[in-house]
Each structure stands twice: as structure tokens, then as C-alpha cells.
Amino acid sequence: MPSLPSHRFAVPVSLLCAALCLATALPVHSQSDAVPGAEAAGDYALPAGPLSSALREIARVSGRAVRFDDADVRGRQAPTLQGRLAAVEAVQRAISQSGLSMRSAAGGELVVFVPWLDAVRAVARRDQAETEFKADRSDTTSRSGNSLMDTPAAVTVITSKVLETQQATSITEALANASGVVVQQNLQGTPSFSVRGYGDTYNNLSTNVMSNGINDPDGTSTSVYGVERIEVLKGPQAILIGARTLGGAVNIVTKKPQAETAGQVSLQYGSHNDRTVAADVGGALNKDDRLSARVIGAWTGAGGSEGDYDGRRDRFVMPQIRWKDENTDLLVGASYDKQRNPANRYGFAWDGRIQPLPGRRLGRANDGIDTKNRRLFYSFEQRIGEHFTLVSSAERALGTVDLHLQSPLVVLSPAAALALYSPLSNLTDFNSTSGDHYLRSEFATGLLQHTLSTGLSHYQGTQQIDAYQGGMAPVSLYTASADDFPAMASRAVPSDIYRIGYKQFGVYAQDLIGWKDTTLLLSVRRSRYEEGPSSTTIAGNANAAVSAKQTSDKTLPGVGLVQRLAPWASVYASYTQGFSPSFGNACDGGAPKPRSSENREIGAKFDLADGRLGITTAGFEIKDKNAAEYNIALRCYTFVPSQVTKGFELDLQGRLAPGWNTIFNYTYSKTDNPSNPARYFPGKPRNSASLWSTYDFQDGVLARWGLGLGVTARSDSPGTNSNSYRLPGGASVDTRVYYRQDRWRLTLGVKNVFDRLLYGAATTETYIPVLDGRTFMATWQWNVL
DSSP: OOOOOSOTTOOOHHHHHHHHHHHHOOOOOSOOOSOOOOOOEEEEEEOSEEHHHHHHHHHHHHOOOEEOOHHHHTTOEEOOEEEEEEHHHHHHHHTTTTTOEEEEOGGGOEEEEOEETTEEOOOOOOOGGGTOSOOOBOSSSSSSOOBGGGOSSOEEEEEHHHHHHHTOOOHHHHGGGSTTEEEEOOTTSSOEEEETTEEOEETTEESSEEETTEEOTTGGGSOGGGEEEEEEEESOOTTTTOSSOSSEEEEEEEOOOOSSOEEEEEEEEEGGGEEEEEEEEEEESSTTSOEEEEEEEEEEEOSOOTTSSOOOEEEEEEEEEEEEOSSEEEEEEEEEEEEEEEOOOEEOEETTEEOOOOSSOSSOTTOEEEEEEEEEEEEEEEEETTTEEEEEEEEEEEEEEEEEEEEEEEEEETTTTEEEEEEEEEEEEEEEEEEEEEEEEEEEETTEEEEEEEEEEEEEEEEEEEEOOOOOEEEETTTOOGGGSOOOOOSSSOSEEEEEEEEEEEEEEEEEEEETTEEEEEEEEEEEEEEOOEEEEETTOSSOEEEOOEEEEEEEEEEEEEEEEETTEEEEEEEEEEEEOOOSOBTTSSOOOOEEEEEEEEEEEEEETTTTEEEEEEEEEEEEEOEEEEETTTTEEEEEOOOEEEEEEEEEEEEEETTEEEEEEEEEEEEEOTTOTTOOOTTOOSEEEEEEEEEEOOSGGGTTEEEEEEEEEEOOEESSTTOOSEEOOEEEEEEEEEEEOSSEEEEEEEESTTOOOOBOOOOSSSOEEBOOOSEEEEEEEEEOO
């Protein structure tokens, strides 16, 4: 039997080039927010507020570079700045109450730093996302590290602090905190999601997922204990990923080593005898704190599940080592994650409505999906002189998905509640190498300040699916026992083997142009996508059916404009494109056309409460063209526009008052098919919202206590393309109560407090996923260092 190549950790030429860059590059900066220029006086009228905002405003007004590390200025305030001031004087006044120092670097750049033995001490520090509900920036969106206030797109950042307070158990669960996202529980694979109405999966792999800014089809399976933040990027993300991101993407950013010594142990126990032990230990390895390491591990085991299947399991470990000084930031790490996810509880619909749920397990106890993922990765930033920064990151991933469960094919007799079942048994093995490498240049052309990123990204992967065909059997849904379901096929010999390879390469440029209160982002990417050759081998047939390699090329532009109305308010507009290659015979005899999407949006952003509260609003229209539809009679494809989604999104997150933290989102979304108005879009509600809020009592006898309250709600939606039944809306209420001491914290949580019967997104009559009923969870966290 043919197998995948044995050299599974082979590294492509592009990675070798990146390694040479690592070996030969110079020592990187902490942060650069403007372009070095001549000394100039400017007029300032800045109210007291976050120091980071004041320093960026000084850089913008003066045209002189001001460099600082976000971790150094986080939580520090600047006093009121009023009058006509030179750049040096303005910075000195801004940091006068912060305890920070300033120096002039070569080229006139002003560097703000923490004084330590009369030197600049740039070391790795804990990210804002690990301690707050709000994050101020994303390095992913424009590759410039600019503030989200100056980013012409809607971006929701779900921080690890939010995950911690919600007692979240998976990334897909956490996505309820972002507007515009719908999670789909899949019978025949791991959960997927859509952004602004567009889901991007291919051969059961998610194509709209990144890890640390680079392609990672199985990134959402990462353990929540290793996650620093989840960035939901709205609108097509071809500039970042390339093909198959028509509506948006999710970037999983993992936790990084820090110089501060820290160690935490977590114990968790919940419903279904769900137990977790996790540890997170790290700190500096040398005296100057520039070399640091971090190891995160977690073990989870449960005795059961909502659908009466065997419980979930998870084994996760992620060691990392990091060097960070004023000019260099190099991180190298690895991760191992082995999970078992039980089959979901689900129901059926016929006669135009959802039927009562079967009171027993639909299948065998061990039905579910087992996954295993191993990753090697690095990220590297190197400042070269005063104007350039080299950025390089890459990942090698190996994954396995073992699918073994009962699949309902059709309801044979509604009157007898009889369904036809077939055992679904597939073993998918995939591997990928991906990377992103670019040079960031900071310079001025007249009155315009530029942050230009030019580079290349690549992705190469192979996938093999071994299918094991079993028999079929009719099953009575309300009286069946495990023995009534058809037996799983033997894993001795696959009934068929499918192999395919993927390759993508892109070159791009992104120019962030600033002038006074206006920021313009121009982007362009040229992508080449290759698929195949692929082969299918049927058991008993020595000859495999082979299809040739197919290629699709596309150039995609993007433009965005941000106008600052005040230091705390901005408005923006943007236009972006996405594409998804199509292969097959076109009915018109021409070449198949790639499906494409166009996103137009306008929005406003607000940075309130001294920078502790952020609000983003967005109105958008995203439409596609050249969606492939198969003509059965002619045995070929036609290409038509198939989807137009219009909507409004609102996201709010941060601190409303001392001790009071909140994350809230609301989405209104309407989707139509211009080619077939009678077609519905199942599982996509018109309205959805989520609120999570915690309050730490500030004084009195309750000073060490806190409360959490959350509500997740959505309206009804079609259950199928023909709207043969309606999927009801509903709301779930979650609560938390916690007690904290200096070194430990105990949290008691209840999800779905009122034990409501709630359904997940559904697209068929034979699989309507049911969300968990009332569950309990207790978490004890102990800071051991």
C-alpha cells in the first residue's frame, strides 16, 4: 500500500533561506511607531490619558520617531500636553510622571525605556492579553504593529484573560465572543466556523485559520491553556493567507516566554467527571533577563459527555525559548496536542419541525474524533539600523484525525422514526510547512510617513485519507441500543485511499501611509495556488485513478482609510478581496473561474476610559461571484454569483469601571442568493449577541470576592437550503462566583444556568446538534512562583 513520504520533516528552500537570514542578520527593536525625521515643534492639545497614545501622537505631530516597548508603557498615564513644543520636550513632559527615561538614538530617534543600570533594558514581558479584557494592537492585520484604532478593518481580539474568567474549554467555544462568527458542529469532522456568512473549509481542513500569523489548518484545536489571544479578522484575508479566505479568518496567538519569573498550577473539576490539571512555568534564564523560557502543559480527562459517549481527553505540552534585547527578538518552540472529542448529541427534523430528542445514545460509547498535532515553529524580528526590521516566522505541522462514529444518512420512515445509518471510519494524515517573511521599512516622502512591508508567504502540505467502508442498517431512533447500529469496518485494509498535495506561494506589499490625522493602507498580493496531483486507490484495484496538478493565479488589491477625529475616536472605510480556486469542467468550454469575494465596509472605533475600553462598529457588504454549481445533466460546472451578505457589527471590550470588565458583541446579518432567491442559508441567524461581564468587589467584607455573568443569544434561522424547518433561536445564561487571595483563586461556574434546550448551527434534517445543558465547573489557580 502506498504511503506518505518518510521525509516528513523535510524543509523547503524558502525555510532554508529564512534560516540563513537568522544566522546572518544583525542584532531588534522593541517598537517603532513613526519615521525618524528632523527636529520640529508642533502644536499639542492632548488631554491626560494613556502614555502609549500620547507618545504615538507626539510621533505623528512632530514627524520624529518615538520608539518604546508596549509592555513598558502599559498602564502608565501621560499628563495634559498643551502648547507648541519640540518633540524632545513633548516626550519629556509625557513621561514625567511615569518613572521612564528617554534617550536619543542615531538618526534622531527618541527611545523611551525603563531605566536599569543606566542602560536600555529591552526584555520579554507578559502581553497585555494575558492580564486584560482589551488588547490595543494586532501585529497580524497590516504587518506594521500599528494600533487597532488606526487599522481600517474590524478586528475582535479575545484575550486569554477572557478565556480564563469564562472557564472556556476550547477555541471554538470562545469564538462566541466575536461578532460576525458562526460555529458549525460537523458530524464528519472537527468544528468549523464562518465569518460574515462565508465558511472556508476544504477536504475537512479549515483554510481560514492561522497560528501566530501563518497558515495552520488545524490551529483551532490548540489547547486554550496555550492561547494568548484569538484574533478574529473580518473581511477576506487574502493579503495574509492567500486562497480560500472569502469572509474572514481567525489567528491563534500562543503564549510566549517572559523575563518575569512566573509559575501557575490549575486544577479543574466539572460535570461529567471532567478533570483538568495544568501548569505554566517560565522566566529568565540569565542575569540580564534577555534569555527566557516557558513551558505550558495540560492534562484533561472526562468520564462522560452530554450525549452519553465516552468523555473528552486532552494531552498538551508546549516548551519555548526566547532571546529578546533592544534589537533582536527570537523565539523557538514546539507543541504536542493529543485530543479525543466525543460525538455530539443531536436530533432530527421531519414534517417541517424538529422532533423530540432520542433519550438514548445514537451509536457506541467510543464514537468520536481523535486528533493529534505536533508543531515546530519559530518567530524572529531583527532591527537593521534605524529604518528597517526583518520579520520571519515559520511552522512545521504534522496532524492526524481519526474519525469513527455512526452517520445518519436518511430518515426511512418518519412514522416509525426509522433512520438509515452507516459507520463512518476515516483516518486522515496531513502535514504542512508554512511561513511568512518580510522586510518592514519606515521612511518619509515629503509630508507622508510610510511603514512599508514587502515579503513573501508560502504554504505546502500533503493529505492522505484512508476510508474504511462499513455496512448500513436501519435504526429505530427511540428504541435503539448500541448493538442495533452497524459495526465499524476493520482497519486492516482501507476500502479506498485518497492522496493530494497543496502548495501556495505569494508575494505582497503593504504600505501604511500617515499624514496628520489620516492613515491610508494600500495592499496588493500576487498568489499562486497549486493543487495535486491527487490519486484515489480502491481496494482490490492495483491501478490508482490519478488527476493532474492544477494551478490558479490571482492578484488581489486592498485599500483602507482611517481618519482620526480625536485621540479617542476614528472612522474608517475599506475594500478587500478574496478568492477560492475552482477546478473542473466548465459548461462553456473555457477554463474554470476562481470564486472571488469583495468586501466593502465602513466603521468607527472608540478608545474610551483612558484607553481601558474599546468599541468597534462596522457596516459591511460582502458578495461573491463565480461560485461553481454542478449541472447534473451536462456533467459540467457553471459559475454564478451565489451569496450577498449585508450586516452590522458591534464589539465592546475592556474596563467600564474599577473592577468591572466586559466583552460584548452584536451582529445583524442578512444573506441572499442573487442567482436563486428561493435558496436559503441554513444555520445563519439574522441576529446574534453575546455578553460576558465580571466584577471584582473593591472594598468592604466582599473585597476578595467577584461575580461573573454572561448571556449568549441568537434568533431563529433556516435549517436547510429549502427552509424545510426552522432552527429555533434561544439564549443561554452563564454565571461565576470567585474568591481570590494574593497567590490563589477559586472559581465556581455554571453554564446554561436555566438548562435550556439549545441547538447549534444546522444545515440538514438528519443532524441537528444540541448544545450542552446545565453544567458545573470549579477551578483553583495557584501562583506558585
